[in-house]
Amino acid sequence: MSALTEPGVPGRVGESDSPLRRFLADFFESRVATAAFAVLLGIVFIALFAPWISPTNPYDLATVDILDNRLPPGSEGFTGQIFWLGTDGAGRDVLSAIFYGLRTSLAVGVMSGVIAMFIGSSIGLVAAYFGGRTDTLIMRVVDVQLSFPAILVALVLLALLGKGVDKIIIALVAVQWAYYARTVRASALVERSKEYVEAAACLALGHRRILFRHVLPNCLPPLIVVVTVQTAHAISLEATLSFLGIGLPITEPSLGLLIANGFEYMLSQKYWISIYPGIALLVTIVTINLVGDQLRDVLNPRLQR
Amino acid sequence: MGTDAPALKVENLETHFFTKAGVVKAVDGVGFSVERAQILGLVGESGSGKSVTGFSILGLVDPPGRVVGGRIEFMGEDIANADEARMQSLRGNRIAMIFQDPMMTLNPVLRIETQMVETVLAHRKVDRAAARARARDALGQVGIPSPDERLAAYPHQFSGGMRQRVAIAIALLNDPDLIIADEPTTALDVTIQAQILHEAQKLCRERGTAMIWITHDLTVIAGLADKVSVMYAGRIVEAGAIDDVLDHPVHPYTKGLIGSVPSRNKRGAPLYQIPGMTPALLNLAPGCAFRERCPRAAPACLEQPAPSEPVPGRSVRCFRPYVEAAS
Amino acid sequence: MSGSALVEIQGLSKRFVKTLDLAGKLANKLGSSIREETVHALDGVDMTVAKGEVVGLVGESGCGKSTLGRIVAGILAPSEGRILYDGRDVAALAPAEAKAVALKAQMIFQDPFASLNPRMRVRDIVGEAPLVHGLVTRGELESYVDEVLLRCGLDTSFKRRYPHQFSGGQRQRIGIARALAVRPDFIVCDEAVAALDVSIQAQILNLFIKLREELGLTYLFISHDLGVVEHISDRVYIMYLGRIVEMAVTEDLFAAPNHPYTKALLREVPRLETRHSDFLPVEGEIPSPLDPPRGCHFHPRCPHATRRCGEEAPTLREISPGRQSACHLNDGV
Numbered sequence: 001m002s003a004l005t006e007p008g009v010p011g012r013v014g015e016s017d018s019p020l021r022r023f024l025a026d027f028f029e030s031r032v033a034t035a036a037f038a039v040l041l042g043i044v045f046i047a048l049f050a051p052w053i054s055p056t057n058p059y060d061l062a063t064v065d066i067l068d069n070r071l072p073p074g075s076e077g078f079t080g081q082i083f084w085l086g087t088d089g090a091g092r093d094v095l096s097a098i099f100y101g102l103r104t105s106l107a108v109g110v111m112s113g114v115i116a117m118f119i120g121s122s123i124g125l126v127a128a129y130f131g132g133r134t135d136t137l138i139m140r141v142v143d144v145q146l147s148f149p150a151i152l153v154a155l156v157l158l159a160l161l162g163k164g165v166d167k168i169i170i171a172l173v174a175v176q177w178a179y180y181a182r183t184v185r186a187s188a189l190v191e192r193s194k195e196y197v198e199a200a201a202c203l204a205l206g207h208r209r210i211l212f213r214h215v216l217p218n219c220l221p222p223l224i225v226v227v228t229v230q231t232a233h234a235i236s237l238e239a240t241l242s243f244l245g246i247g248l249p250i251t252e253p254s255l256g257l258l259i260a261n262g263f264e265y266m267l268s269q270k271y272w273i274s275i276y277p278g279i280a281l282l283v284t285i286v287t288i289n290l291v292g293d294q295l296r297d298v299l300n301p302r303l304q305r
Numbered sequence: 306m307g308t309d310a311p312a313l314k315v316e317n318l319e320t321h322f323f324t325k326a327g328v329v330k331a332v333d334g335v336g337f338s339v340e341r342a343q344i345l346g347l348v349g350e351s352g353s354g355k356s357v358t359g360f361s362i363l364g365l366v367d368p369p370g371r372v373v374g375g376r377i378e379f380m381g382e383d384i385a386n387a388d389e390a391r392m393q394s395l396r397g398n399r400i401a402m403i404f405q406d407p408m409m410t411l412n413p414v415l416r417i418e419t420q421m422v423e424t425v426l427a428h429r430k431v432d433r434a435a436a437r438a439r440a441r442d443a444l445g446q447v448g449i450p451s452p453d454e455r456l457a458a459y460p461h462q463f464s465g466g467m468r469q470r471v472a473i474a475i476a477l478l479n480d481p482d483l484i485i486a487d488e489p490t491t492a493l494d495v496t497i498q499a500q501i502l503h504e505a506q507k508l509c510r511e512r513g514t515a516m517i518w519i520t521h522d523l524t525v526i527a528g529l530a531d532k533v534s535v536m537y538a539g540r541i542v543e544a545g546a547i548d549d550v551l552d553h554p555v556h557p558y559t560k561g562l563i564g565s566v567p568s569r570n571k572r573g574a575p576l577y578q579i580p581g582m583t584p585a586l587l588n589l590a591p592g593c594a595f596r597e598r599c600p601r602a603a604p605a606c607l608e609q610p611a612p613s614e615p616v617p618g619r620s621v622r623c624f625r626p627y628v629e630a631a632s
Numbered sequence: 633m634s635g636s637a638l639v640e641i642q643g644l645s646k647r648f649v650k651t652l653d654l655a656g657k658l659a660n661k662l663g664s665s666i667r668e669e670t671v672h673a674l675d676g677v678d679m680t681v682a683k684g685e686v687v688g689l690v691g692e693s694g695c696g697k698s699t700l701g702r703i704v705a706g707i708l709a710p711s712e713g714r715i716l717y718d719g720r721d722v723a724a725l726a727p728a729e730a731k732a733v734a735l736k737a738q739m740i741f742q743d744p745f746a747s748l749n750p751r752m753r754v755r756d757i758v759g760e761a762p763l764v765h766g767l768v769t770r771g772e773l774e775s776y777v778d779e780v781l782l783r784c785g786l787d788t789s790f791k792r793r794y795p796h797q798f799s800g801g802q803r804q805r806i807g808i809a810r811a812l813a814v815r816p817d818f819i820v821c822d823e824a825v826a827a828l829d830v831s832i833q834a835q836i837l838n839l840f841i842k843l844r845e846e847l848g849l850t851y852l853f854i855s856h857d858l859g860v861v862e863h864i865s866d867r868v869y870i871m872y873l874g875r876i877v878e879m880a881v882t883e884d885l886f887a888a889p890n891h892p893y894t895k896a897l898l899r900e901v902p903r904l905e906t907r908h909s910d911f912l913p914v915e916g917e918i919p920s921p922l923d924p925p926r927g928c929h930f931h932p933r934c935p936h937a938t939r940r941c942g943e944e945a946p947t948l949r950e951i952s953p954g955r956q957s958a959c960h961l962n963d964g965v
Binding site: 350351464465466467494495496497498499500502503521522523525527528529547548561562563565566567568569570572573574576577578579580582583 | 693799800802829830832833834835837838841842856858859860863883897900901902905906910913917
């Protein structure tokens with residue numbers, strides 16, 4: 001026996017109670033999600049303002065002293081500054097490197113996520129709305145795409161394209177658009193059969209207007225969830241590729257590259273060079289996923305009235 | 306078993322939902338009784354608390370809802386305060402429920418046979434063969450052709466009407482004393498609805514099963530029920546024998562409801578209509594809940610009217626009933 | 633009736649074909665027998681609706697009445713047959729004219745929750761189409777929306793709200809306002825009051841009656857509820873499994889139904905006046921439209937069925953002036 005919901009019981013609520021406001025109220029109900037969201041905001045802040053808040057610029061050769069190399073956390077450097085998280089093999093401040101690394105990692109993750117979302121959801125929308133052969137063709141391509149491991153496709157693409165931020169974004173978009181296409185198609189199929197879409201057709205509104213003004217906004221909830229989860233996925237994928245040395249160039253190190261740089265020192269007790277960037281990566285991905293989980297709960301159509 | 310005790314007697318039942326926004330008094334002082342072989346129609350619009358009443362009797366109200374007061378006597382036994390074990394031994398056995406959506410009862414991944422045999426075995430000490438025979442009989446009773454073959458089918462292999470019949474057959478399995486039916490024919494077509502009503506009626510007449518038929522549809526109740534209780538905003542506003550209530554309604558709400566049925570109006574002319582809409586039950590203001598829509602509302606209606614008997618055999622919650630119209 | 637027909641439907645058929653996808657075709661090559669499924673939702677339907685008339689269309693679920701409504705409202709395209717609007721074939725119109733005609737026929741839907749876009753404000757739901765089609769300018773829009781809302785009995789201060797903030801009856805009014813905003817002549821109501829409470833149902837029916845008087849609207853009123861149809865319609869069509877089985881002026885139909893299916897329907901519809909009745913239902917299920925019976929679709933459930941009924945489908949023909957029925961019994965066998 002399931003819970004019973006009597007229509008009319010909830011009672012009608014305040015004046016201009018927009019869907020957005022309801023959504024925000026629901027989202028911040030969970031303390032874990034609120035905390036995760038706050039941490040994520042902090043991470044985004046650090047990433048955005050890394051050049052201004054980092055203690056040093058780790059890539060400015062003038063400020064880096066090779067004599068400071070591999071200092072443990074909390075040590076005082078040659079010029080008197082304190083390295084709270086120690087330094088790496090080249091004498092760079094690990095804390096500053098993490099700040100800059102976050103900037104690169106997040107930028108790559110968000111950029112590829114957003115681009116993949118636009119491409120993927122447009123394709124999914126078209127597939128759902130027109131159906132038939134268009135739909136079959138698109139969805140078979142999606143199936144093929146999803147049947148290859150993402151890391152493998154990315155590896156092959158990067159081997160062909162070479163290194164660089166733009167290249168890795170292309171690779172990430174190529175492995176991720178299909179998730180968006182599938183998600184949007186599924187919810188667009190549900191929405192398309194609803195009476196309000198029939199009503200829009202009856203009002204002789206154009207295909208494009210129906211698609212983008214009526215169907216797409218109602219597909220947003222699952223899409224938002226996929227965007228968060230896939231952005232986290234993109235960040236970790238990029239870290240993996242960079243760790244393997246085929247992602248970003250050494251001049252623009254992301255968290256993955258920092259971990260790789262410190263890896264050779266792990267066995268010689270210089271744990272901090274790898275571990276702290278690793279923790280930063282972990283915290284970033286976990287908070288995004290926590291936010292994504294709460295979004296999933298809040299936007300779940302079964303809980304919506 | 307007590308012979309003169311009614312099958313079910315409910316007194317002053319209160320079921321409230323404690324939501325974040327406040328208390329919703331979904332059922333607020335409801336009382337009625339059903340004799341054996343009698344059909345009680347519980348009529349109300351959405352949000353009137355009629356379904357919650359049914360769930361409350363079965364002890365199936367989930368949080369944030371809770372039965373906060375009242376007495377429920379089933380065959381003379383107080384079950385309002387019975388423990389869960391006792392309720393489980395009654396549910397699906399002595400008391401059965403039929404829902405609007407038969408899939409509330411049916412498990413989509415199990416064969417009908419499995420579900421029906423389990424239901425029998427849960428309450429009776431018989432072997433599987435006997436349980437299966439009972440299941441087959443029950444399917445036959447509700448007019449399902451070739452019950453032996455249909456036992457092996459899955460719920461999705463039945464049409465909507467047939468599925469509802471299977472749900473009714475499951476309700477019948479253990480020969481219950483009371484069946485609570487919550488809008489069981491609302492989703493069905495006219496000819497299929499007539500078939501279901503036919504089965505319900507037969508059951509009641511032949512086996513003496515008492516029945517509570519919860520619906521929003523007065524016309525269904527008219528042909529089926531012996532007596533009727535009309536609910537509005539969590540309270541029973543008028544109750545009495547079916548003919549009396551439908552022919553001479555005394556409460557302004559009942560009168561309005563009956564008056565707005567199309568067949569009671571001149572063809573093509575505007576229908577009699579009750580103005581406004583049903584009130585939200587959240588933090589409902591005290592007093593008669595109908596007064597804002599009532600053509601006879603008076604200052605007295607700011608108080609909550611208690612049940613009175615303005616005409617013999619009729620219980621009405623109203624300060625200004627249409628009594629002169631009833632004589 | 634013939635001269636002033638607003639909508640005329642001729643030989644309308646609609647088939648829904650579930651084509652096989654690649655996997656299905658492959659499976660067939662390998663020897664399995666998955667068939668393409670064809671649902672004959674409508675099978676040669678003829679119907680006329682005169683200007684200013686309210687025509688009721690009654691049938692049970694799966695009989696094709698909603699499909700017919702959607703084709704007439706221009707949401708679905710027919711597989712066969714023609715629709716004449718004001719004497720002109722809708723399919724043969726130039727694009728600009730076709731759009732104008734499309735706006736003239738609007739639809740009110742059953743589900744007041746699914747029929748409004750949950751992410752649009754009432755103002756946009758009602759005002760979008762008139763603005764897009766240039767019926768009003770942006771400057772006039774606010775007052776135009778107000779006017780339409782007031783006509784439908786809605787408070788104009790609700791304009792900025794979203795659909796979830798309204799009750800079922802109010803939402804149905806918003807749906808009606810949306811349809812009226814493009815100034816239609818013809819409205820298809822598909823079970824438009826079925827999902828509403830009794831007291832709200834009366835309010836919406838009254839709104840339909842009022843709008844008809846004020847705006848001279850023509851309705852096709854699709855419903856399974858005979859009581860509602862009897863009240864509001866001038867003429868009634870009865871449908872069973874994709875075919876019209878009977879047509880008559882409302883009084884005649886309810887006084888003396890001709891077709892056995894109509895008789896069964898009328899006998900079984902619950903009424904306030906019938907008490908403690910013995911329900912004597914018609915036997916059997918409504919057959920699947922995937923595999924309708926041969927001959928007369930109703931013959932397996934018909935108490936008067938003969939051999940002929942199982943072999944030859946009766947045609948809908950005039951049995952007395954203004955009255956049509958499709959039953960072999962009328963041939964006096």
